[in-house]
Amino acid sequence: MRTGDLATPSPVLSGDAKGARGWDVLGQVPVPLRHRVRAGVEDLLRARALAGDPPLRVSLPLGQGGRGPFERLAWIRDLDAYPRLLVSSAGANTFNRRFHARHVETGAFEGAQPEGVAAPFVEAGLIDPKGWIGVYALAPYVLLIDHARLGPRPVPRRWADLMEPCYQGQVVFSGWRPEGTRKWRAFNTFLLLCFALDHGREGVARLVRNVPTLLHSTQMPRVAGTDASPGGIHVLPWAQASLCPRPATTSIVWPEDGALAYPLWLTRQRAHARRVAALTDHFHGPALARILDENLYPALCPGRAPRLPAGARLRWPGWEAVRHPASARDLRAACALFHEAAAGQGGPRPCA
Template identity: 25%
Template sequence: MAKKYIDHRMSLYTVTEEIEGALALLLSLGFTNLNDEKQRALFGKVITISDALKTKGISLDAFTEMLGERETEEDQSTRIKVKMAGVLPCPVRVPLLENFEEWLSERDFPFHLDYDLKAASMGIGWLSESLENKSGEELPDLFISAGFDMFFDKSRFGRFREENFFEDLTSFSGLHRDFDQEDIRLKDPRKQYSMIGVVPAVFLVNTKELGNRKVPRSWDDILSDEFKNSISLPVSDFDLFNAILLNIYKSHGEAGIAQLGRNMQKSMHPAEMVKSHMKLMERPSVTIMPYFFTKMVKDGGPMVAVWPEDGAIISPIFLLTKKERKKELQPIVDYLLSKEVGELLSHNGRFPSVNPEVDNRISEENRYQWIGWEFIEKYDLTLLIRRCEEIFQKAMRGEVE
């Protein structure tokens, strides 16, 4: 193994023989005669490294620094490159990135990690476009995103799923007890997709706008004729809106999607929904929103948060990891599934974690709705989402009976 320290009394020959990279650097600095092994041994043994460098006006410290920079560049160029890409839920993106970068700074991985994790509000169009016509080898090594659209497009990611390209690297055997329900099985039976948490959709009811109607307690209530032109949906939150469409389709078919469209009053950002009762505007009776935004509801006001009795529809936060990069990706996946990250998701963002050690602060009676892996296998979700959107929009415009 090469020495790391160069003493000024060391001979030029000793430095070229014992210090890795020194000969190549000296040749680049103009010591061309060192390229001849006999000459290098002949005069290199009678001159010190310091005196040799002085002939070129270079100090030993400067030479040592150049050598270190050269080694770093060579190391970076030969290291395996690992790439992460995807989106993070907006409420937790900044603290999660800060925590991740701090964790990363304390580790010296034998690979170069490149990551691009944008806010979920930007959608995944940028990522989808960047993957156009890419081979499996060209894909990022780790994806993270909520929702069903791109990851379950059978013409894109579907072909990689069929080729068994990904592997679930979750290290714990069972998921959080919150998801230990008969109809909730979040673990991918094909052991390819992973999850770190979920985004639940709940109701925010404006009791002032209800009139003589009862507070809706289920998705069946939301789809009743009583709430025609009374519901606000997070259409701009693509991941959660798509999850709502798919779950309604699974339980009520196209008729349910049409009824949801008829009951739709308008689309609002969740932050607008919370304050809609204070504005002079057409106010929805019920808004459907991510559970996170219920933190903004003031006690004693007309806005009441309701967790659906038949379960909050969830949009899972997925991980996709390349099987061939398992060795490099395992510590990163372990971090993303750690209790520390789980608490950031759950406590900062009200996005329940799948880690069994995390206290999600969700009442045990609260249930979830999840479309399930059988449904995912049955349909091309990207095409089904487009079909549901079409029915929904037509119903909103009164074109569907």
């Protein structure tokens, strides 16, 4: 059995330390889950080895800077070079357009979504109607409110509220840029896409005018409720919002129209379904679901009550909308609007 790819921070391929080709399983999960998910997969691989099952070539990179295997997926054209099982916490459009048309749309991939997923996930549209993608968990985006920083303004209750002019300088979402540079290298494009689809480009423009700066999602709970907080409204995953240690001065708002549901998903090649069945079942199964639920990444595992607040709703644009070519154009336009407004504008204004 090959365990080097799991045991070291820098997974070692045969001749390509960061490549995406030739894997049986290539996986990526949110940072807070990486060590526990890797440990579970490693236990499964050891059990397979003891049972005499064929070894699998598996990579679940921890991430160590630079371009990794997921950044190289878009350059793969041949089905044989693509991972047999892909587990992703990246956006839903991982496939390049030509590969998608040639292989995904012709039925070479399946999500192996089990039957019996709980109603809130089904009602939100998280089950892929095409069956190409299987969602095993999600990261719900909520609002972490810093009441002192928000001041006399009303606490927002719906996503559309964030476009109101009185929240200028108040809305902070996740992003990163190299130290000493002005342009944001990475930021929450899922939020921008949702606003573009729901409210058009004018809605995106109204939202980004209210953004004073960006923070990494792990920084937000550290600064919310302190003098270092750059805004009164932080948009971040529920798992990170729950870590804020100042409940007396902060609160979590689950929007009335639903937390934005960011899917954690997988897909496998149908021709290799049997080879990677054990790993597929693991990601859809109860052992991992317990870890996911404990860490506030609600699992879609059948037979489990959804790990959601009572009456909570979820909001997902829908697989057809996300895949539509127009969505890619809308997102590019939304990102351009964000970069134009990244410097922010001063002066609070009254709410309508």
